[in-house]
Amino acid sequence: MIIIKENAVRLPLGMILSLLALNALAGGYYGMAGAENVPLEWLEGSPFKSYFLPSLFLFVVIGGSCILAAILVFNHHRYARNAAFICGILVLLWIITQVSIIGYVSWMQPTTTMVGMIILFLTYLLPKTRN
Structure with a gap:
């Protein structure tokens, strides 16, 4: 059995979650502001007429x-594993839904998929806390 130091998992997991949060916030803001230079044709056949609602989500x-x-991961909170797991699942569901609606349009889609899987893997390695 391989023993991994807690911070060897907690630090990269927290950093990945933080960077993904920044990316989602920036992308969400960009979409809610009108998604300039993103073709509206990508939404044809979808329930959306603009990028506002998907961007808000x-x-x-x-x-x-x-x-x-x-925040929970960096603070060693007892719900850190649950929160990180849910986040990883949400990211994967988001990207699956996005690709099913607009198709493959960006290198960020497979990258986001990999990030979601890395989050789940690191969450699995994250030790349970007792507090």
């Missing part, structure tokens, strides 16, 4: 869950 749900999970 990205900003609040994805960005918010990432911020919460990062």
